[in-house]
Amino acid sequence: xxxxxxDGFGGVEVMKIGEADKPVAAEGQVLLKVHATSVNxxxxxxxxxxxxxxxxxxxILGLEVAGVIEELGAGVTGWKVGDRVxxxxxxxxxxxxxxxxxxxxxxxxxxxxxxxxxxxCESYITAFLNLFMVGGLKDNNTAIIHxxxxxxxMAGVQLCKALVPNTKLIVTASPDKLDRVKxxxxxxxxxxxxxxxxxxxxxxxxxxxxxxxxxxxxxAKYLAPNMNSLGYAGRLVIIGVISGIKAELNLALMMVKRQxxxxxxxxxxxxxxxxxxxxxxxxxxxxxxADRTIVPIIEKVFTLDQVVEAHRxxxxxxxxxxxxxxxx
Ligand SMILES: NC(=O)c1ccc[n+]([C@@H]2O[C@H](COP(=O)([O-])OP(=O)(O)OC[C@H]3O[C@@H](n4cnc5c(N)ncnc54)[C@H](OP(=O)(O)O)[C@@H]3O)[C@@H](O)[C@H]2O)c1
Numbered sequence: 226x227x228x229x230x231x232d233g234f235g236g237v238e239v240m241k242i243g244e245a246d247k248p249v250a251a252e253g254q255v256l257l258k259v260h261a262t263s264v265n266x267x268x269x270x271x272x273x274x275x276x277x278x279x280x281x282x283x284x285i286l287g288l289e290v291a292g293v294i295e296e297l298g299a300g301v302t303g304w305k306v307g308d309r310v311x312x313x314x315x316x317x318x319x320x321x322x323x324x325x326x327x328x329x330x331x332x333x334x335x336x337x338x339x340x341x342x343x344x345x346c347e348s349y350i351t352a353f354l355n356l357f358m359v360g361g362l363k364d365n366n367t368a369i370i371h372x373x374x375x376x377x378x379m380a381g382v383q384l385c386k387a388l389v390p391n392t393k394l395i396v397t398a399s400p401d402k403l404d405r406v407k408x409x410x411x412x413x414x415x416x417x418x419x420x421x422x423x424x425x426x427x428x429x430x431x432x433x434x435x436x437x438x439x440x441x442x443x444x445a446k447y448l449a450p451n452m453n454s455l456g457y458a459g460r461l462v463i464i465g466v467i468s469g470i471k472a473e474l475n476l477a478l479m480m481v482k483r484q485x486x487x488x489x490x491x492x493x494x495x496x497x498x499x500x501x502x503x504x505x506x507x508x509x510x511x512x513x514x515a516d517r518t519i520v521p522i523i524e525k526v527f528t529l530d531q532v533v534e535a536h537r538x539x540x541x542x543x544x545x546x547x548x549x550x551x552x553x
Pocket of ligand 1: 264265266267347348351371372373374375376377378397398399400402417442443463464465466467489490491492539542543544546
């Protein structure tokens with residue numbers, strides 16, 4: 226099968242289109258014909274050699290598939306060959322075929338294209354898991370989502386608007402993306418280039434109360450402003466560390482304010498855990514995609530042969546929402 230292969234680790238130039246063996250569905254898995262996948266920031270980190278796939282998963286890049294079931298592995302029930310599905314994979318979606326666990330499959334609603342479906346699993350499930358299941362965001366809460374314009378972050382905004390519309394949302398964004406983020410109904414947009422310390426802005430906006438939940442992928446540089454912006458019993462959920470991994474923490478303040486810092490990763494969770502997260506997502510969020518309350522924001526659709534350009538677009542932060550790779 227055709228796939229994106231790598232000559233070692235490094236810049237976009239290490240990616241090459243080549244031939245790989247078609248994967249085989251093990252017990253509890255299905256073989257999928259991949260129609261579309263999308264670029265996620267962790268793909269770039271993996272390409273650089275800093276995010277290896279969990280043991281047993283494909284070493285080919287790509288974390289999500291929108292496609293059609295080609296074959297059922299032993300013991301798979303409830304699905305049939307030809308079903309249109311979208312799913313998380315531990316790796317391997319930058320290829321014509323990939324395998325996935327049946328317990329991670331979601332039906333693609335009739336109203337969605339393969340390109341739209343290719344945006345859902347990694348970004349929206351990451352945002353859903355960390356804002357609601359881990360972060361415990363509920364009615365009338367205030368939240369900060371960092372990085373307006375990014376895939377996970379825009380997914381978070383759309384999910385809050387659709388599932389808990391009375392959330393007060395603060396989003397940080399770079400200058401050229403501020404207006405578009407504001408246009409999504411966000412309550413306060415903060416220019417992160419001008420305000421690397423956003424504490425005072427958040428304090429003023431929340432009448433000194435602070436926020437209930439923060440979804441953060443910036444890491445070290447934002448630890449202090451995040452903790453200073455968090456209210457009593459607030460939760461800081463860290464899903465990325467783009468600015469570094471080491472920072473100083475005021476433990477006394479954290480204790481007195483009963484705050485929690487939670488690290489969270491989706492890819493390396495046990496298969497069973499991911500199945501439970503997917504089941505909750507199907508129950509709660511999927512109907513909002515089916516009725517088009519939530520429509521994934523797609524910056525551009527590339528072909529597999531254009532994978533270098535697709536990665537370059539993300540590397541240079543020229544996207545708003547998702548970058549899709551169409552394969553079939
Ligand atoms: N833990 C998990 O399970 C998990 C799963 C998926 C992704 N992630 C992580 O989540 C993050 C987002 O992934 P993605 O695929 O959505 O990538 P993405 O589309 O490239 O989004 C990244 C966003 O970060 C913004 N950003 C850069 N510097 C910032 C700063 N100082 N403050 C606030 N925002 C800043 C960028 O804004 P501009 O474009 O405006 O510069 C961009 O919109 C990555 O760090 C990724 O590794 C974690």
